[in-house]
Amino acid sequence: MVIKMLATDMDGTLLKNNKTLSTNNIKALKKAQEKGIEIVICTGRPYATIKPYLKEIGFPCWVVSNNGAVIRNKEKEIINIINIDNRAILDLIPILEKENIYFHGSDGCHSYIKSYRERIKVIKNYIKLKSSSHFTTWTKSLHAVFLSGAHRKVDMRKYVLSGGTFASLFIYSLEPKQLENTKSKIKNVGGIAITSSGRENIEILHESASKGNALKKLSQQLNISTNEIAAVGDNYNDLSMISIAGLGVAMENAEEEVLKSAKWRTKSNEDDGVSYLIERILSGDLTIDQGVESK
Template identity: 55%
Template sequence: MTYKLLATDMDGTLLMDNKVLSKENIEALKKAKEIGIEIVICTGRPYVTVKPYLEKLGFDCWVVTNNGAVIRNKEGKIISVIYMRSEALEETIKLLEEETVYYHVSDEKYTFIKSIRERIRFIKQFILQTEVSYWRAILLAPWIVLCRGNHKKVDFSSFVRQGGRAASIFILSEEKEQLQKIKKKIEKVRNIDITSSGFNNIEVLDAEATKGKALEKISNLINVKKEEIIAVGDNLNDLSMIQYAGLGVAMKNGEKEVIEAANWVTTTNQEHGIAHLIEYIMAQEKEDIIVS
């Protein structure tokens, strides 16, 4: 089989645990690109946190952010945004306001927050997963929230009443029981999709906004058949694209459900699993050429 499109998740897949894009994965993606495979980055992240990695890749590619709600073409132009329906957004926000839990709302441009202090704490903890020192994280987190220009502090009840729009809602809690309780409540809301990119979070989107459906849109736009697609990921928010693709690939460090749904399992993100996958694909295609 000749594959024409490779869709990859970022955290836990393309990136190592310290959020670094390895030289091995960069070189492998470039090789895939050179033999005509379109690369699609599919992530739950907002676009502003993806851009630095795109610059490191050094080539243009399709980008799906907010877990499928926002699609950008290779020139970085937005071609599709799926917002949560107003009734679903209002009901979800009402449920979250009844809880003592961190959450933020994103559209294609901004991250809406209710507490600057909470957001700085969230960003600091995220930065500390990287190789950045503790004191640099202390300084960097406030700058990201206050100076970068993509955060807006809002009262969420007013935000909804005034017609605010959401591509995705991210909910964080280190208490598993609290997350399960919140998830059960939100599951009653109509026209939404609930997923997760980690053990400590829930992500809420419109029912039509999934990585799988975004991948289907892109493949239709560039005339790539389903069986010509490879999709790789590690977590529950990757399931839809892994199930859609002709070759669904799980990371060895992936969740059990993802590994069970996949056609093939590559090495872990710490072992440059994307590079290993591409080497495997290229070897298979070379073998097919020799046989034929």
């Protein structure tokens, strides 16, 4: 069966560890698109942090953000959004505040934070992966929070009570025990799904939102069977799309559960695994029916 749609995760998959997008991956995506394959960027990130990479990619593609809660078409318009029920948010906020753990909420356009200082601190931890320069780290962190237009400072409870909505909640800590304790306390809140895109975070969605469900909806709109989808990722939030795709692919650097769930394994994100996957697909060496467990 021919592959008609390629869905790729970003962090740990399409992006290198320093959060850059390689020339090889850009060229491969463009080549696949020119061959008629629908390209879907499918990530836990909110849209504001995806836009710079879309500009680098250089051609219109579908975007699934917020771990499947928000779908955008090639014209960057939101065509579907699933918000977390506000009653669930109001149950979660006091738990998270009692745990004294960082969290923010995102809708289809912005991220809503409690503290500029804490947000800058979190962003700095990620930017350090990209540059060892203290000045550059500070400059990029300040730009991301104050100049990008992506953030809004709010009182979380008042914002929700006034009708504000979140498509996803992002919880962050460098302390595994704190994350584990938090997860155990929020798991009984009704109407939510809990996932993760890294060992330092927990991500919360509406119970019906996932990357897999978003791809199902998009494939129906495009009249593409899920059996004609190739989906590639590395982490737990990618499991739903890897499981529904005709060709579910794990990065070599993927979590063990993802490796076990995938039909095929490509190279690591540091070795342009997405480019390698596309090369194998376009050459005819790899089809839905030829999926194997290792590269």
